[in-house]
Amino acid sequence: xxxxxxxxxxxxxxxxxxxxxxxQKEYKYFQLGVDFDRNDMLEKFPTAxxxxxxxxxxxxxxxxxxxxxKIG
Numbered sequence: 001x002x003x004x005x006x007x008x009x010x011x012x013x014x015x016x017x018x019x020x021x022x023x024q025k026e027y028k029y030f031q032l033g034v035d036f037d038r039n040d041m042l043e044k045f046p047t048a049x050x051x052x053x054x055x056x057x058x059x060x061x062x063x064x065x066x067x068x069x070k071i072g
Contacts, residue, residue: 002027002067005036005045006052012064013052019064023071 002025006013013029020027030036032051036044045053045060053060054067061070 001057002071003030003055004028004052005030005032005041005054007032010051012050016052016054016064016067019068019072025071 002020004013004016004020004027006016006029008031017027017029019025032038032041041048041053050063052063054063055061056067056070061067
């Protein structure tokens, strides 16, 4: 399972969703301000400074580039 934590107007967030769809990978998308807030983000990803932040099978892998390496 892939979890994508993103925000509005984020091209890399959109590209991550498109990549998952293209590669037929099941994913859940969580949007800042709807599904989580900044405090939740800092708790879950304390060192993250960019969007999206992605978890694959329980492992925090980073952003879009790391997702592309892993499944693309």
